[in-house]
Amino acid sequence: MRDAFERDLVDALPRLRRFALSLCRRPDMADDLVQTTVERAMAGRSRHDPATRLDPWLFRILRNAWIDQTRRAATRGTEIDVADAPEAATIDGPRVTEATLMLQRTEAAMATLPADQREVIVLVCFEEMSYAEAAEVLGIPKGTVMSRLARGRAALASKMGIE
Amino acid sequence: MNPTEFDDATLMAYADGALEPGEARRVAEAAEADPAIAARIDMFRETGALLGALGAARPDEPLPDDLARKVERTLADARHADTVVPLRRPGPAWRPAALAASVALIVGAVGGIMASLSLRGPEDPAPSLALLDAPGIGDALDRLPAGSRGIAGDGEVEIISSFLTDDGAFCREFEFDRAAGGSIVSIACREDAAWTARFAMVTQGADDTGYAPASALATLDAFLSTIGAGQPLSAEEEAARLSARD
Secondary structure (H helix, E strand, O other): OOOOOHHHHHHHHHHHHHHHHHHHOOOOHHHHHHHHHHHHHHHHHHHHHOOOOOOHHHHHHHHHHHHHHHHHHHHHHHHHHHOOHHHHOOOOOOOOHHHHHHHHHHHHHOOOHHHHHHHHHHHHOOOOOOOHHHHHHHHHOOOHHHHHHHHHHHHHHHHHHOO | OOOOOOOHHHHHHOOOOOHHHHHHHHHHHHHHHHHHHHHHHHHHEEEEOOOOOOHOOOOOOOOOOHHHHHHHHHHHHHHHHHHHHHHHOOOOOOOOOOOOOOOEEEEEOOOOOEOOOOOOOOOOOOOOOHHOOOHHHHHHHHHHHOEEEEEEOOOOEEEEEEEEEOOOEEEEEEEEEOOOOOOOOOOOEEOOEEEEEEEEEOOOOOOOOOOHHHHHHHHHHHHHHHHHOOOOHHHHHHHHHHHHHO
């Protein structure tokens, strides 16, 4: 029988995995990150304030695990293979609608943005976190999240010919 | 570019509905007066909608089986660590070590009310607070050291801890898991060589042990403090008490 914390944790796993994939773009590495996150979350569960949402807390753990790992990978000189990025899967089918085309264009434009801007977009626009929650995940001030996100969205708009 | 008195972050926050009402009003007024501001806000609205749609269109992949299994194991290990280690935790922070989750019903049984409680629903015959009458439970309380389990009645007894109350009564906290499902966490104290239930918490969920909700723990804490429960006895103290029966 799970308690509320474990239930919320399990509930967040698909979102955590998706976030992990957006960071590392490798399914095996993403799974390791999620597993590490679960371990650290269970060990540190007393540090989560139950009055706040669990997701930002978990995302932060995962992101820190990712940073740890990339640091280690950097010293090992390991290459991260971007080619088999699961997000690169193309959307196709017999009916490519206007909306689908628009999404593809948005995705393509987003892929050209700097990583720090993509990251705030993922947290705020994809995961629907507040600016403050995204700031908690990234460990940066809320104002920085806002200016970064605004820059990213303005760049996206100009790449897509909006405005 | 944005040539207005409001920076992009503020206009974006306005488009996202994240501004304080006062500031939002000022931005709205400025947008009404200045088409450039209105256009900038529209741009943020549009990118917000597009990115939101892109986020919503992401595949909702289930967890790979392999990962799901690993996570389950991690959760089980953490639970195990939590149920085993604190049995003799020092300090006044009393916690039942192995409460099944979701408490269905709580009955303070000071003095030993022989109430009949439904464990899982009307279709399921209920164990009652007369549970100490079930064959083997009194014996298990006499015999088992804290942290161990034994067959008793129509289920298993796990002794969580032993302690003395202010007035010197020897009491034990234990969990009784019925084979048919459901469990009770109880405090029983030995009075005149017989065990009397002083507290029982009927819990649900027979399939696994887990954490009790904090509110349930608080109830047990409150009860323990009202009877002046002392620190958990050491293994030696407990053994001495158990052998001194009768």
